[in-house]
Amino acid sequence: MVTLKQIAEELGISVATVSKALKEYSDVSKRTRVLVRETAHRLNYKPNSFAVNLRTKESKTIGIIIPEIVHHFFSSVIKGIVSQAEKKGYLVIMLQSNESYDLEKKQLDLLISKRVDGILISLANATGNFDHIKNVISQDIPLVMFDKIAKVVNCSKVIIDDRKAAYMATQYLINIGCKKIAHFRGPLLPQNSIDRFLGYKQALLDNNITYDSSLVYINECSDKSFEEGKKNAKQLLKDHKDVDGIFINTDLVAIGAMTLFLEKGIKIPEQINIVGFSNWFMSSVISPSLTTVDQPGFKMGKKAFKILYKEMMTKKKNKNFDYKQVVLDTELVIRDSTNN
Amino acid sequence: MVTLKQIAEELGISVATVSKALKEYSDVSKRTRVLVRETAHRLNYKPNSFAVNLRTKESKTIGIIIPEIVHHFFSSVIKGIVSQAEKKGYLVIMLQSNESYDLEKKQLDLLISKRVDGILISLANATGNFDHIKNVISQDIPLVMFDKIAKVVNCSKVIIDDRKAAYMATQYLINIGCKKIAHFRGPLLPQNSIDRFLGYKQALLDNNITYDSSLVYINECSDKSFEEGKKNAKQLLKDHKDVDGIFINTDLVAIGAMTLFLEKGIKIPEQINIVGFSNWFMSSVISPSLTTVDQPGFKMGKKAFKILYKEMMTKKKNKNFDYKQVVLDTELVIRDSTNN
DNA sequence: CTGAAAGCGCTTACAG
């Protein structure tokens, strides 16, 4: 590999001058600058990033930790992050926590050891203690949480208003005439699962519909969403034959539920109205197509990187930054699984 | 950040000894070793990876370039790579070529500049010239291609036998009695698109069915697969009303086609048998479920990393390595979209 | 405008 030294020797000048010429410093003569650049190009010189990192104390690399890669929403977020990062000359290291707290913690350590310039993270469902995150933040390493966040942690965040979105979805079911509305919520722990549930509950209360906890179904295992949807739907039919609407935490679970209903000959939306959450692209494609809350993954990824970038730049100038919380808009996409 | 120097000063010994103690070198007294380790732990010492990289000339990082992140198959491959890499202490930088040759080339340069220890790549559809890849290989940087490969490039590869798999799929359609079998192929360029087409063609020939090029439909734009499936299906109905089987390049396209047929009241599999390719998880879930070729993404990712790892280790010992080509098994998963 | 020098934080061959 070609080094500055070799270019310097080739031209009979010093390494310092070569370095400066390559960086377009103004205190190098035009002649030298041109000569150096030509030689560098001819020898196919590429700066040794290891050395650059060591000197500048930056890696121009960020890390991202998500619970699950094989997931339409998360991969959209990643795409948003990677595309934006590339524009700014940053590379992205990807890690998957597998919804495990221990792994998440270990991976955070890994990224710190690698001395990434910043970290983007969406929490694992199993994460209930946030000391590992706080620890990173207290070291002044820029960190932005997205989607699955911890409200109690003080840092920048990019989210949607899950509560409001769930409220709107439930209100919509009420508006089209549903009287008995069930809710399939996700696992207990993650904040957005909680918020969607709270939105559902609030909408009922505001419309003078008594909240009935037996209408709320939990699905524990998030990597078997489709199956869980079927299971919950089956149970629902046993428990409450007269339910006429369901607000479901995630599209894939909703699709599972719809599949079961169709198998059982129950008509959607005539007998049961269904609203999902996430606007997974399959949801527009299945039959009947699914009414759902659109969750802007790509946009979220872009925004999260932008905030992180600002924090990294501010830190570089040794200034302090304020934490920012961005709430992205969601939209209820009305399709054929509800009776409109 | 704590450095070796600080530990050394704390204990009144040299940096060299601290370094060796931390690395469990045998020529350090037990007492010193223990002392150093305790102090390092107490001060929360983390080696500066920038300095380590510069000295050891490795980054313990690999790069991966894929055409598209938001894609079930590719995200499965990534998951396989990331999980395997983590086991061996490697971090993974992810880049997306967006099916663009120019981007792919630029990103390869980026990774080289970052001095990653190895590269995994699946080619963009637009890539027809392979000099950028050959250039990397000629620099002795370990590189493994997977799934979308270039046959003419001499390097390690992990693939499935697309041709054989397509042959089996087509043969199956023939076996269940199809007389006029169409094929929806992908874009023209990528090797696996070509191979699947050739497998289809060969199966026809071996069964004395005349190959008719008007039965082969191209879909150009790979990020609108579902729509392209519908479009091709529509065209097919106009061109060849009597087709009784279709072998389709990708599940998502197949699902698009099925959707159109169902809309037009055509019965699957009674009127048309459909076989897809990839075994996307939705394919088992839709109605009718889709017969398809299972393409083992997670396994492919793991295998690709393993081969890359071996090459990196061999290179480290300054030995030469032979290129390896691994062909993973595929399986025809028979479901309800074919008449069995 | 150019270059010598120091230093980033580590590792390792070598001397003692």
Place this chain on the structure above:
DNA sequence: CTGAAAGCGCTTACAG
């Protein structure tokens, strides 16, 4: 068993 020294390849403050 310990440590001084050199060096990985850069960047930048400083002197001239």
